[in-house]
Amino acid sequence: MRRERMPLPTARRLPIYHRVLRGLEWSGQAASSRVSSSLLAQLTGFTAALVRRDLAHLGSFGTPGAGYAVPELRRRLQAVLGLDRTWSVALVGAGNLGRALLGYRGFAERGYRIAGVFDRDAASHGRPVGELVVRPMEDLPRVVREQRIAIAVLAVPAAGAQDATEVIVGAGVRGILNFAPARLRVPADVHLVNVDLTIEMEMLAYLLTNMGQSAASG
Amino acid sequence: MRRERMPLPTARRLPIYHRVLRGLEWSGQAASSRVSSSLLAQLTGFTAALVRRDLAHLGSFGTPGAGYAVPELRRRLQAVLGLDRTWSVALVGAGNLGRALLGYRGFAERGYRIAGVFDRDAASHGRPVGELVVRPMEDLPRVVREQRIAIAVLAVPAAGAQDATEVIVGAGVRGILNFAPARLRVPADVHLVNVDLTIEMEMLAYLLTNMGQSAASG
């Protein structure tokens, strides 16, 4: 079993394998109790060698000549990805994007429970969003403590993003999913994942402007 | 001036430099008419050497001893990123996420004009969203032609994503920004950028579960 640190690109692909395996299991007759690296390659768009290399990081699960056992592999991925627990999430920013994220089914389905919605703007306080109510930023530290919130989803305008980050980090949250188009400064022990819609869009415009052939990205 | 193809990671960073430079220009007194690679490094979170390597791909813009001229560099980035033209965009999927994207100011500010909203669901047809009205997928090819749409933003559930893609590609659109949690198959001449919210969230959960120290990603 691998004990070296897994490459980050590999970690990014694990959720994709997991999704594909769920699909196989769901549509799963007897025929799909095992998968080969080449079938996984076909379903994900990666190469077979890469699939084997990635899965080898999880330990030896494949049987030579037969492939990987679907349920076993899926369970292992689920465990590694922390998908068997429920994560409590704070949503910071109750604007357009924030409210859309709150309603996004994909999160709930994967065990992410939005346990509090916060906004700086006093006009929004008390307004109902989904089953929750928008609260002032000042309440965040207490709610984080009470609800054991581990992840914050940041969906505020760029101008207020760093301020909000200070509050989030100050409250002890160590994982931030940032949708604000801004480069945030966080301490080394805080994990930051940026999802920058404008960058992705500009990347696409760049590809269309400068590149004839495609080069899949993301 | 560089004539080799620019590395994709470099291309992803260009919008970030552009944003930082805009900030400098905006808050810009005389003092900020030039930037050094080390200041840009500080503002972006990259290393100074990387900044110089990236900017060298745009041609020789820096003056040794003095740094880079902010307005000149910003204009060059704007041109390379195709930001001085307006891009017409089709929004496919008028659900929660789609409507939030329609209202997202970041897109409009950067010259992305949503020229049509489409959805498979007949119940949504004719409903107003922003200044537009939801149309059936069948109208997409005609609107793409009439409005010279180059980019499609795909915000439909995973189950319908491939079908929608066929329509989009069939209509001649060669750039897709995909928000559906699905691996799309597209011809080689179509540029696909995936923004998968569930993958980013699971990535964060993985980092929190398995990694003590942070390693900035995105």
Added chain:
DNA sequence: ATGTGTGAAACTGTTCACAGCA
């Protein structure tokens, strides 16, 4: 003195190719 541009080295991730197991 300061800071760019860039060869060369270091590093990281992917692909190749095949030994070995079922």
Added chain:
DNA sequence: TGCTGTGAACAGTTTCACACAT
């Protein structure tokens, strides 16, 4: 035979370090 797991080759990026321009 079919397919995994992996050493070795390869490819692509980033960092180092410094010659050189201002």
